[in-house]
Amino acid sequence: MTSPPDPQTTSESLLRPVRLGNAFEDTVARLLQTIRLGVLAPGESLPPERELAARLGVSRDTVREAIKSLAEAGYLVSRRGRYGGTFLAEQIPRLAPDTADLTRADLDDALLLREILEVGAARAAAGRALSEAERAHLRARLADVRGAAPQDYRRLDSRLHLAIAEAAGSVSLVPLVAENRMRVNALLDQIPLLPRNIAHSDEQHEAIVAAILAGDACAAADAMCAHLAGSAALLHGFLD
Incomplete structure (x- = not known):
């Protein structure tokens, strides 16, 4: 034995x-x-x-x-x-009912699709000649999420990520990112907002947008990949 x-x-x-x-x-x-x-x-x-x-x-x-x-x-x-x-703690928090039947495969699938869609979106957005209106829109969405109150953070974070998808220039991409974002947000809503993670995410958002505005496709993709990896680590930590 x-x-x-x-x-x-x-x-x-x-x-x-x-x-x-x-x-x-x-x-x-x-x-x-x-x-x-x-x-x-x-x-x-x-x-x-x-x-x-x-x-x-x-x-x-x-x-x-x-x-x-x-x-x-x-x-x-x-x-x-x-x-x-x-x-x-003598009693650790229980998983919310919505995640009780969540499998590792479900979580991995949502996060892999997010990586494929959003890293590609950042790369494509940086590779385009953005108009002044598009550039201003990205800056505005970045400013919104940096100043977000905790109760508004997920919503404004989603708006920034959707703005990046819009900047990629593919009308078909935005609904795909939005649909997957709904899946990911449902998972993120089951874990606590950690102030240190939010501060780190703000720094990563700024790096992503800066790379897109500078037209550096590789840097934009790398920054988005690092950002998504941080969220994935927390989701696996809390929900696996």
Whole structure:
């Protein structure tokens, strides 16, 4: 009979170095993996911040932000004092009913289609000679999402991504992006809005739009790909 895996070995395997382009999002996803797969028992402590930072290859500030975000979402509890530290909550949040029957294949399909459509849209938009009206429209949608209140963020984020699809110049592309965006938003609505992720997304949005306006198709595609990877990491972390 095969013996169960050593929890320490499993933990070390999951808490491996992350991609630095989305360090915060990947750190959250790695921590969620250890929680949702049962590597940590309720009430058990996480390794110290210094150790987590070394294992994940990120700064202690990134680890601290990830822990703070997961504490606010109800997954972790931080305690001070002699026996302080960060502990797994006794009861972690349950998945919303809409995601109870969600499969990994469903999630992968929505995210793969998003990558195909939206990376291509950014590349195509950067390859076009945009009119002043189109350029102004992109800038306006970018400004809207940067100043969005939390309750408006998903809607204004969607408007920016649809504006990029419109700038690609294919009338057939926009409804495809819109339909897939509805699928992705239904998934995003099941996970918490993390302020650090929103700030990072704003930076990535600016890089995408700047590359499109500069006519740099490769940079626009790369920036969009990195942006989508961050969202994908959080979705897999919370919903897998």
